[in-house]
Amino acid sequence: MKKLRKGLLLVLALVLAIGLVACGSKDKDGDKTPADATTKGAESQDSSKDETKDTDTTSDEGASDNVLYANGGPEEFFETPWLNPGSYMYNKVLYSRLIWADENLSPISGEGDLAKSYEMSDDGKTLTFTLRDNIKWHDGEPITAEEIGWNIEYALQTTILNSVFNETFKAIEGAQVFIDGDADSISGIVAEGNTLTITFEKVAPDALLTFTQFAPLPKKYLENTDPVKLQQSEFFQSPIGSGPFMVDEVKMNNYTTLKPFEDYYGGVADFTIHLNPSAGDSDPNLVTNAKAGKLDYAYTKSIADVKALEGSDGISVEKVDVRYTRLFYMNKFDKADGTPSPLADQRVRQAIAYAINVDAICSGLFQGAATPANSLTPDGPDKVDGLNDYEFNPEKAKELLKEANWDENTEIKVFYYYTDQQTQDLMAVVQQYLADVGIKIVPQLVEGDLATILWAAPEDPVNGPSAVEWDMCYAANAALSLHEYYDRYQTGYAINSHTPSDSKLDELIAATNASVDAQVQKEAFFELQKYENETLFTLPLYYQPIFVVKSDKIAKGLETLGNPQFNYKWDIQNWGLK
């Protein structure tokens, strides 16, 4: 009797255990466990087809020979092209913009992308686009000027919009009234036939730049969605654009394939694109995939990746200088308890700059993949000559601290939010350097509501006290436009949690935004850079280049490299693969 019961229970247990497995795997058919698949080997032939979004799979012969492998494929959704306009490969190739930028991100005059031509008035307040006649969305519908105007209005209602776009669109006449809900449309946007005229209320210094990056989306799929939840709309599970490639097959978090768009005005590519999933611009599997021949084009900021790829057969890595500056924000507001900020004294900030050996950090920790910074503005024609480099000089640092009556017991709170090892190492190094001159820093990794922890601006932007707890904050500025570097230091700017009102600084920043003329802007930036360099209202550390990884499968194309995070005229539809 007892034995029988025992046996019965064992059987029961087994059945239930197997049931657990079976329940889970019932609601799909292609995914067999190795165990049961052996008996159904023949059926699994079609296993690669299920869950396919589009019906016409091009995975027949020939396709695999002409595939460009890239990374940045979607894990959960396609990111909208309105936040990081070119970070992801799919955002570069699925959409067209109105006009082209060259590899330095300067707008190309004359013929544009969706626009046949465009014209900016001399006062910088009227911008007119004339659209091409033969432009279509991937679903075959024509693209109209009215639709593009609608896109700008819609974009202003969303909450995730690139800040350069946002600044430009807000400068359009009637934009503020529209945002406040007092108008149904923006009066400064007028669409007539195939021309689109935009009138600005005040000068938008980055207007042209904006339209080299802003990708219009088909109105009919989005007009009934909630702009606040744009990213969550079904559209971004398999988006429809107007660029040289269109979505073919999506297997979220597994792979995504793109195929050439037959009606693209600029020519039809003769290859397809295969995207491995990866988040943002850090792909943990970049090296393994590249070495396994599963990556033909990608970019990375990681020097470890570059080192690991060095000398690999058929893979070349090229350095591209971009507007990417790592810095320490310096909080100069009084603390919440009323005590003055330890960094309010200019000499202390200068001492910190002298005490850190950025040269050694760049050549050691970053293996030469970073360049010491003397300004937020990266090296190049946009930067004034003769800035102080604050070369490593601990004696000078000590002297300055002595002058400033530095109290060695003061603890400086340094916040950082990057979780990578390199940041951690950098903090250890900086801590050591500063300790050597008698400055004690406490690095702290912060998580959670970073918007408040890092960028909450004080109620009183002149006298403080500070609304954040940090003294220094390690951060990165990736700028599309130079204005993005400096605008944030203006008095009362939305995310200025660190710099108290400074009329000289405000004046200098305002000057950079006063004109659309490139030369005038440049002169204004020169003055601003000198002031920045002298007062160190912020402490730039180093410039980080981006490395473009490319396999020799790309036989034709990519001759001139631009910033891979943004869109420039790279003619991908005319690339040749071997």
Place this chain on the structure above:
Amino acid sequence: MATKASIRRMNNKFDKIRQQEEAGLLKNKKQGNRTLRKLLKNQLAVTGAIIFLIILLACIFAPILTPYSPKAVDMGNILSGPTKEHWLGTDKIGRDVFSRILYGGRMSIAIGFGSALGCALIGIILGCYAGYKGGIIDSIFVRISEVFMSIPRLILVMMLAAIMGQSAGNIVLIFVLSGWGSSFRMVRSKVLSIREEEYVQSLEVFGLSTPIICYKHILPNALSPTIVNVTLSTAMFILDEAALSFLGLGVPLEVPTWGNILNAAQDLFTLQNNWWLWLPTGIVVSLFVMSINFIGDGIRDTADPTQI
């Protein structure tokens, strides 16, 4: 006269024996010896114990074995291979790898052992009592332990880490919170079967108080699986700490632990070119974990060779 004195002496003697008996000393001693002798015959357990002791002692006496601080940055001497000064080379910012392994071991072992001990303590205290008493108290504790055991460990660890903040102390707390359930249930089920035995019933007849029966008379007999469990969970927690580092949820990166050291060396370039950054650490962690496992298995085999 003489008889009275001798009776008193005898009484004293018996009292002493009773005291010792109650304290469980006599039994333990005898058993300990036998277990030890048996354990010594188990080659793997002995080898394990030797390796374990070597690594443990090296970590404890780290300041004597190495002059370097595990946090001392030396930008002038980065990524150097093993030399006379730096036995196992230096890392990306010039810190001495050997000293990092030793100090990292201190932290990893402390986390692993501390968590295992915490789990066992809670498990013993609650499990013994609940198992013996039964009734409502028992069902309440069983329910609570079930709740903790049924929440996937990762979710518990991730959320607690986010709520409490990442630190070595919190990791131990999180490990104990998420791990005490199994040792509780183990002790309890052992006690459940022991309490039906005659000696326990006779103790009840004598009217001994519950805590004494529980912790003095039942516990020693239920202890051996707990000891095994402590050793094996120490090994498990050390590996868990490493896994958490990998997921970015572990001890803050600035604290050297074995997990953090390995995690820092996981890129392919380092793997292929700077073997000293990962191989020695990998070997030490694996050897240590393996040796603990052998000790645990050895104790189990000697205590109860047929136990599943």
Place this chain on the structure above:
Amino acid sequence: MLKYTIKKILSMIPMILIITFIIYGLLELTPGDPISYLMDPESLARLSDAQIEEMREAYGLNGPFVVRYFNWLFRLLQGDFGYSISSGVPVIDIIKTGLPATLELAVASLIISTILGSILGVVSAIYKGTIGDNVLTVFGMIGVSIPQFFFGIVAILVFALNLEWLPVGGRTDPSVTGFFDRLEYIVLPSLVMGLSMTAGVMRYARSSMLDTMNKEYIKTARSKGLAEWRVNLLHGFRVSLTPVVVLIGFRLPTLVAGSVVIETVFQWPGIGNAFSTAVRAQNYNLVMMLALIFVVMTLFASTLVDIVTAAIDPRVKLEN
């Protein structure tokens, strides 16, 4: 007995309620809110309070958490699992694609560890106390002693990059057509995961085998003059493996929840991966649904353990 079983299964329901409530509460306690993971901190800081409020409303994050918990529960009972906050995709779709992948990996590694563990365990029990026993034990222990992520990365380095035998990761590829093409994707992750579980199975198998070998009928079989290998194989092996197999079944839920590291290392598109990002992003609907699956599986398995122990050990009284 039946009454006991039914009682046990019914008692799972309040447990599930309590646990899901706790998890919901923990999500609530986590600093920050889902909004802060939807956009970078700088863009978020630029938004006005009204805009943030509008977003919270749109994502259903306003209201006391108890109310939101019960809303979630009632919707769940009506079969509405909600949408992922980050992608807007129905949660059920994410689970439909992710769970099979995770189960596939879990089952594969379960099979590997069971076969390898049983063989090692039984053989080492037969040769108990010899050098062979020790060698096998050390071998079985390797997998469980190396940190899993590290084991995985080194395995990729050796087998995928240096030897080029196997793909570096992923689950399938557009060019994959046959079953055997797909098989090569699962080999490395399931081996690494399987090896790390081998030691546990081996332990069970070994002691179970030792136990059986001391049983009377084995001794009888031996005394009848049967060949040693037949005694071991036919009688010992078969009998001793039964509990092992049962115990292995119970490990499945732990495996499913524990595959996060392996899935991350091998780019495996399962729910373990989805789960860890969802927890970080406080993606309520997704976390709750995945947690529910894990919890139900775990409870199911532990209820089974209770029932089986009760049946096997007569000393445990069934009625409380």
